[in-house]
Amino acid sequence: MTTQFKSLLQLFDYFKDDATCVKYLADSRWGDTPSCPHCGNVGAYVTNRGYKCKAKECAKKFSVTTGTIFENTKISLRYWFAAIYLATAHKKGISSLQLSRDLNITQKTAWFLLHRVREMLTNNAPQMLEGTVEVDETYIGGKHRNKHSKARRLLNEKGTGAINKTPVVAMLQRDGSIITIVTPLANGDSIKPFIYANVKPGSTVITDGFGAYKGLDKTYTHEVVMHSENEYVRPGNIHTNTLEGFWSHLKRGIIGTFHQVSPKHLHRYCHEFGFKYNTRKVLDTVRFTDAIKNVNGKRLTYAKLIS
Incomplete structure (x- = not known):
C-alpha cells in the first residue's frame, strides 16, 4: 500500500475517486474488521451509507470518517490526502496560500485544512526518551527592528531577545525522537516537570547554562x-548541536514559508516539524502512511480553532 505512489501526480492517479480513498482509510484504521468509534466495539454491519455497530447497547451508525479529522468534511478525501502528502513531504511546510493555489480551493479552506492536519500530527502519547537527551529552549517571534517602541525599550533595559516572544522547549534523544512544548514562561517551574514527564530517570541530559535547568542532577x-562562555562542544560528545539543527529547521520554515506564526497556533507548527523530524529517515510515501494512522480522535472544529 505504501509503494503505490511516489509523487503528487501518482497520488492523484492512485486515489482516482472517493471510493478508493474511503477503502484506503478504512484499511488504515481497522484493517479487515471495523471498530465502532462510539463505543469501541470490534465488529460492525455494512450498510448502504457506512457501518452499524454490532453491539446491542450501542447500535449506532458511523462512517469511515467518524471520529477522525475528516468528520463532517465538505472537502473530497482526494484533496485531503493531497494536502497531507504536501504538508508532510515539504521539509519546510506549505503555506495556506500555496495550498489554495495547488488544490484550487479558497485560502480560508486551505488554512483550516492545514491546521487540522497539524493537529493530526500531534503525538499525544510519546515514548519516554532515554540514553543521551539534549534539552534546549528557544524563542519564536519578530525581529528586534520590527518591534514597537515599548518592546524595544524593554529589550534594551533587560538585555534579552525574549521580549514579546513565545518560549518553545524541546527534548531530543540522540538518534531518536524529539518532543516539543510551547510554554508561557521559560523557567524551572514550567520546564523541569516537562522533562521529568518525558525523560527516563538515569538518562544523560545535556543543556546549556540556563538557570531553569538547575537541579536536574538529582534525577539525571x-x-x-556553557554557551555564554563560548563553549559549544566538550570531549565526550557533550553538546546540544543536534537540537540547534532542529531549531534552525523550525525557524527557517516559519520565516521562509509562513513568515509569521501567532502564539495561539505555534504548538501545531512545532508538532508538524517535530513529526517530520521524527520520520526524517523514511520515504515521503511512508511518512504519508504514518500520518494517516494518526487521524483517530484528532478532530478540530473551526469554532475551536478560532475561539
Missing part, C-alpha cells in the same frame, strides 16, 4: 555546555 546525569 546532567551535563552543562
Whole structure:
C-alpha cells in the first residue's frame, strides 16, 4: 500500500475517486474488521451509507470518517490526502496560500485544512526518551527592528531577545525522537516537570547554562555546555548541536514559508516539524502512511480553532 505512489501526480492517479480513498482509510484504521468509534466495539454491519455497530447497547451508525479529522468534511478525501502528502513531504511546510493555489480551493479552506492536519500530527502519547537527551529552549517571534517602541525599550533595559516572544522547549534523544512544548514562561517551574514527564530517570541530559535547568542532577546525569562562555562542544560528545539543527529547521520554515506564526497556533507548527523530524529517515510515501494512522480522535472544529 505504501509503494503505490511516489509523487503528487501518482497520488492523484492512485486515489482516482472517493471510493478508493474511503477503502484506503478504512484499511488504515481497522484493517479487515471495523471498530465502532462510539463505543469501541470490534465488529460492525455494512450498510448502504457506512457501518452499524454490532453491539446491542450501542447500535449506532458511523462512517469511515467518524471520529477522525475528516468528520463532517465538505472537502473530497482526494484533496485531503493531497494536502497531507504536501504538508508532510515539504521539509519546510506549505503555506495556506500555496495550498489554495495547488488544490484550487479558497485560502480560508486551505488554512483550516492545514491546521487540522497539524493537529493530526500531534503525538499525544510519546515514548519516554532515554540514553543521551539534549534539552534546549528557544524563542519564536519578530525581529528586534520590527518591534514597537515599548518592546524595544524593554529589550534594551533587560538585555534579552525574549521580549514579546513565545518560549518553545524541546527534548531530543540522540538518534531518536524529539518532543516539543510551547510554554508561557521559560523557567524551572514550567520546564523541569516537562522533562521529568518525558525523560527516563538515569538518562544523560545535556543543556546549556540556563538557570531553569538547575537541579536536574538529582534525577539525571546532567551535563552543562556553557554557551555564554563560548563553549559549544566538550570531549565526550557533550553538546546540544543536534537540537540547534532542529531549531534552525523550525525557524527557517516559519520565516521562509509562513513568515509569521501567532502564539495561539505555534504548538501545531512545532508538532508538524517535530513529526517530520521524527520520520526524517523514511520515504515521503511512508511518512504519508504514518500520518494517516494518526487521524483517530484528532478532530478540530473551526469554532475551536478560532475561539
